[in-house]
Amino acid sequence: SYVLTQPPSVSVxxxxxxxxxxxxxxxxxxxxxxxQQKPGQAPVLVxxxxxxxxxxxxxxxxxxxxxxxxxxxxxRVEVGDEADYFCQVWDSSSDHLWVFGGGTKVTVL
Amino acid sequence: QITLKESGPxxxxxxxxxxxxxxxxxxxxxxxxVGVGWIRQPPGKALQWLxxxxxxxxxxxxxxxxTRLTITKGTSKNQVVLRMTDMDPVDTATYYCTHIRKAATxxxxxxxYMDVWGTGTTVTVSS
Numbered sequence: 001s002y003v004l005t006q007p008p009s010v011s012v013x014x015x016x017x018x019x020x021x022x023x024x025x026x027x028x029x030x031x032x033x034x035x036q037q038k039p040g041q042a043p044v045l046v047x048x049x050x051x052x053x054x055x056x057x058x059x060x061x062x063x064x065x066x067x068x069x070x071x072x073x074x075x076r077v078e079v080g081d082e083a084d085y086f087c088q089v090w091d092s093s094s095d096h097l098w099v100f101g102g103g104t105k106v107t108v109l
Numbered sequence: 110q111i112t113l114k115e116s117g118p119x120x121x122x123x124x125x126x127x128x129x130x131x132x133x134x135x136x137x138x139x140x141x142x143v144g145v146g147w148i149r150q151p152p153g154k155a156l157q158w159l160x161x162x163x164x165x166x167x168x169x170x171x172x173x174x175x176t177r178l179t180i181t182k183g184t185s186k187n188q189v190v191l192r193m194t195d196m197d198p199v200d201t202a203t204y205y206c207t208h209i210r211k212a213a214t215x216x217x218x219x220x221x222y223m224d225v226w227g228t229g230t231t232v233t234v235s236s
Contacts, residue, residue, distance in 0.1 A: 001172065031212075031220035035156075042205055042226040043156065049212055054224060086156055090221045097169070098146070098158035098223075 002091050004101035011107045018074040020104045022087030025068060030089045032070040034063060037084045037103075046085075047072060074106070082108045111135035113145075113206050113227035120233050127193045127232060131206030134187060138164055142211030145189040146223060147180065149202040157202075161209060162189060196234045203229040 005023040012018040022032060032050050035043035045054050047063035050070065060075045074081055087101040117129035129147070136143055146161035160170045160180040170178050179192040189206065207223040214220075 031222070033222045042229050044226070045222070045224050048222045048224065049214065049220065088156075088223070092220070097172070098161070100148075100156040100158060102155045 002089070002097065002099045004087055004089065004099055006085075006087060006101040006104045008102070009105045009107065011109055012074075012077045013109045014077055014079060016077055018077050018081070018106055020072040020074075020085050020087075020106065022070040022072070022101050023068055024070070024089065024099075027070050027089065028065055028067045030065075030091065032063065032065050033088045033090075034061075034072045035086045035088065036081075037086065038082075043086065077106075077108055079108050082106055111208050111225045113208060113225060115204055115206050115227045115230040117204075117230055117232065119231060120235065121196050122236050123197055123234060125196050127191075127196050127200070129191045129193075129204055129206075129230065129232075130183060131189045131191070131227065132183075132185075132187060133189070133206075133208065136208060138162070138182060138186070138189070140164055144209030144221065146207045146209050147189075147191045147204065148207060148223075148226075149200075149204045150229075151199070151202040154202075159193075159204075160191060163209075198234045201232065201234045203231045205229045 034047040036046045037043040046061045050065040051063040062073045084103045086103045091097045113133040144163040147159040160178050162180045177194045183190045206227045208225040
């Protein structure tokens, strides 16, 4: 089965840039989506299709995807960005399976 | 505006069958490219995809859970039902349903993504 690997945690100071990676075999050939989840809340889509943002998501959130690593970048980090972030792919080559990464806790110092 | 809400028992006993209902509004499950999925999250752990149903009645299941899951459209046209048999304490989790949308970047390339989630319902499995 397809596996997505994320670092367990990332720490960043306010105003700096946070980069969260999502590793997977040939992930660059798939579409990657990112979710933000704050404590006690449902996940919220922040990036879809590698780099598109849903309406209402700040431009500070951006995504990229190449070869074996997809990256979610949060620019000018704010205290309110502290949350868990999950990457996800839809694997059309494997019977339409959906796979989530293990999640990354972003801590704003 | 798309909304989804999960409902079902908060407590089930081991070996029982769990039935969850997702009631949605703001879209039709007969519209091409649309689907509804179920995802769960054990306390403090990662998200796990369980099952989904597309507008054309196509159903997909997580390989690790396939033998225990059944997803169907509900008796009401704005509902999707998930059944999970032989519940175990490890199945204790928050269960979410999601709206699935199809995006086509080119005439030949498309993908699906989950753009709206319900608030989730917590299920505890304990005797």
